[in-house]
Amino acid sequence: MSGKKDLLIEVGTEDLPARLLQKLSNEFGELLCAQFTAAKLTFSAHKTFCTPRRLAVIIEGLDRKQQDQHIERKGPNAIAAFDKNGEPTQAALGFARSCGIEIDQLVVDKTSNNPRLIFREVRAGLNTVDLLPEILETTINKLSAPKRMRWNETTAEFIRPVRWLLVIFGEETVATTLFGHDANNITYGHRFHSPKQIVVKHASAYKELLEVKGHVLADFEARQKNILEQVYKLAASAKGKPSYTQDLLDEITNLVEWPNALLGGFDKKFLEINKQVLINTMQDNQKYIPLLDDKGELLSQFIIISNIDSTSPEAVKQGNQKVITPRFEDAMFFWQRDKNQTLESKLEKLKNVVFEKQLGSLHDKTLRIRELAKYLSAYTNADSDHSQRAATLSKCDLLTEMVGEFPKLQGIVGHDLASHDAEDKEVGLAIEEQYLPRQAGGDLPTSAAGQTLALADRIDSLVGIFAIGKKPTGIKDPYGLRRASLALLRIIIETRLDIDLQATLKHAATLFPKSLNADSVVDEVFDYIIERLHAYFADRNIAPDVIDSVLATRPTKPNDIAIRIEAVCSFRKLPNAHSLAVANKRIRNILKKTDRNNIGQVQKELFKENAESVLHIAIEELSSDVESLFQQRDYAQALNKLADLRQPVDTFFDDVMVMDKDEALKNNRIALLAKIDSLFMHVADFSRLQS
């Protein structure tokens, strides 16, 4: 009989939160596997299943029992173990006792030249079924859920009430209990389509049984694929393209066991409302998939993923349409009310909205952003008047009824109203673009005024929040400063803005009340933001030592940093790069021991070796070229030229003893090396590059 069998565990629950389900399911599988591995039970594969009403795992080819364990303990030396009469000594007896056996059950290990008493035992491996109850309980308790709940008179907690437990190993039901439910070989299908018990005889039958008898697609991927097929078919019938994010699709997938897509529609009159309002309502509130035409315009149709193969699909469709109409009516109502007042009319009212107790109202923030926008416009090439106007109006839409009802539309509503108020086009666009990127990797502002505003708002928050001592700690980041930092770095780097971050932060600090002493946190904020560059460049597959080498020179312009990093990366690919990095390290080590202030000018007359003058000439020849390349920030080309130094540098180190006894010769040589160092340091600290 084979020593391996398939295990199926299914925890039947009341409806689990859709947005957590997939993570829970993956974790459930991984934790179980880890537990088996820790128990020294091997298996060939695992597969997870999840629906709103179940978490399940199949472990294929799992050992039926643990391997026997061979235990060996060494006791006292054989000579010390027995006295001259051959009687066991106290030491030997004590050892036997500690092993829980009689002295005659111990053996003497004769293979060693220092023979000792040995205790050997074969501890029989435990059966998997006996280990399962504890493994299962530990796994369930380890599952990370943001909030657990109690549901009966016990203190047991889980994400939602547990209603049944199925555990079969091979064809046997395993005797175990979870939350008061004895394990069985019974599962339940769809709540309405297949309410009867379904007996599962073997793990391999699980998925199909649930599908055929239970009206449940238990496999997440299969269910999602099924949904997509239905969605694209319906979309094609409506000549539309479905609009959804992966997150939405995942959530929809986890809201159903037996997906059935339906095509719904709404009155075309609503299409005059901002399409983002309609899309958000459909996606966020109703979990519908909106449809777009080939120009990207919203269609008045949408797709519903129901969890029933209804005897009257028309009724389900009608019902859903009835839900969306009043929501759109509301949006229309808000839009019409908001239109009656200009954006600017809200400005005064921002005085009543607190941004942060110590940092004042949103009106105060608006004034600071405007000043900062004015400062930044010089660097973003934005029209200063437009930037300032956009800044002035930037927070006004927060007081509209539309944003009150649909908070995600901040900026978008502001843009709409700005257009309605006949503000300059760039002003409206900037109001919308201040929130870009809306998520990691999202689109960046395209307009100069939008970039200006997006930077000003974030820089103001960073400096302000740090100044009141509420900087992020660990995972706590209530003001989203980590995200804000990354966003502003992306804007500066990816739109190639020549902005000195340190100087900007300094300017931002001056805009806060003196009492906050914001100036004192500028360096800290700068370091915090720059620190994010590690994550930023790591995401772009830049080696950490390259990032370190550039940051070590403490540049203050993020875009400049990016150009240097690019240059170092291409330098690294040059044939001379490695040996120059080594030389740089050597130079740095020498310079470390030297007081930099004492390094003087290179004096040709002090050259003794030919290699010294050759290197000096090479440096002199390169210097002016390279300096001007640095000026133009053509770091890559500059490094390309510097790579020519390899030959003379190598010869120098081969032929010249830097630490000469003659102090004058030595200092002259150090001065020569310092020249090389400072040339390279224009770009990066090459001594930090790993080989």
Added chain:
Amino acid sequence: MLAASQVPSYTLAALHAAITMPKDTFISLQDLILRLQQFWAAQGCIIDQPYDLEMGAATFHPSTFLRALGPEPWRAAYAQPCRRPTDGRYGDNPNRLQRYFQFQTILKPSPDNIQQLYLESLSKLNIDPLVHDIRFVEDNWESPTLGAWGLGWEVWLDGMEISQFTYFQQVGGLECKPVSGEITYGLERIAMYLQNVDSVYDLVWAQHEDRTILYRDLYHQNEVEQSAYNFEHASTEVLFKNFDSSEKECQHLIELALPIAAYDHVLKCSHTFNLLDARQVISVTERQQYILRIRKLAQAVANTYHASREQLNFPLLKK
């Protein structure tokens, strides 16, 4: 009457049987209440009556807030008018009302078949789960003013939220032991669905022979007048004063160990706060302060009530 009934399987025999009743019977809003009362009475709920003070949700009814505390079992069901002054629309909006009705069921301890019971109650309203798409969508409930939270769902009927379903974890700052299951039906929503009307005012409240009384007949004028009061005429000066004096009265009654009487003043504070909110005279920071003040009272009432029941040896435990 209160033992948790153990339903062994997930068969829906009862549900399917119920669906075979004649479907053409029209369900007026008052039929809806009657049917829910009848159903839940058969599950051992006492049919309580609406509380005689203004409140924002049926959860505020002492039959839920106070009875959810402590170990005593409890099953009750009742309709409750709820007031949300900011939702007033002068009777112009077909879906928003400053006063509407909830039907509340509280089951303590929550029985294992509570979802099942709920679905059966829908079948009594001729809602066939094989026709309609009924789903339980995650919704975590929290009432900052009551110091209460729980986990559960909003129940969707073809995408429309028709009920709130919550397992209470904490009420008045106290852990719920045992846990109560709370089911709240949005009566107008369900009725609009059943009667297939687009405006709440077109709902048939009652029908007798050739006489039909609509929601409009009963409550439209009320919406117009109350909206005007809530938004325009409520004296904020009086309201601020009322809040302070209700708070004082509440504290005084707590000191006297009269928690039920004290609780009435928590309700008064809460409603007064809602009115002030509708008058837009409370700033964002003040708002938080007011909520904290009410919560403090609610927690004190919860503690005092629990202690008073303990002193009585939790009388309902014996029944």
